[in-house]
Amino acid sequence: AERKKTPALMKYFSEKNRLLAPYLFYEDYFVKGKPAWVPKRNLSLLDVLEIAPETEGVPVLAHPGAYFQKTSREDLAVLKESGLEGLEVYTFYHDSSQTELYKKIAEELDLVPVAGSDFHGKIKPHIHFGSLKEGQYWMVEELRK
Incomplete structure (x- = not known):
């Protein structure tokens, strides 16, 4: 007030x-x-993974099929070893084959599969809050462990 x-x-x-x-x-x-x-200051993914625990952050790689298309399973394994805890599997950026691929990789690497709509309000009018149905609260609970 x-x-x-x-x-x-x-x-x-x-x-x-x-x-x-x-x-x-x-x-x-x-x-x-x-x-x-x-x-x-631009940080590499490895820099972010190093400082995330200090900031109580939970490192999750978002939009792997959109921005990290050349990232291999082996690259993701290195990121997992460096502290990556989750992988965005369910997102509007992925087609069904990418969703299945990242779901399989998340399972193989013991990464929490997460969902994200990438909702940012007016700057992304084509994305509506709550429109991605795959997200479940158990994902958040897993990341909190």
Whole structure:
């Protein structure tokens, strides 16, 4: 309630900007040249796997069929040995053959098979929240172990 009275933040709480507020706030504070901008550091997958436990992160490889098409089963085994815990199996990015392939690999490597719609709100209007039916809560429970 107090933050709504802070002059610098008032525009983000107006009814007019309600839906766009997160994007407007980001543009006003987090892009290059703005007060909260921090230079981005590119990390390799192995770097991420190394620091994930320190940040209480749970490393899961998303969209393997879309962005990591040249990643072999052997590559995924190396990532598993380095700390990978889950593999996105169910996603709109995969066709049925890719889904079956990654499901099999997840099983063989003892990776938790997970589901992700890649829902990001207005920036991906063709993806609707909750439209991917394969996701189950047991996946989350497995990742929490």
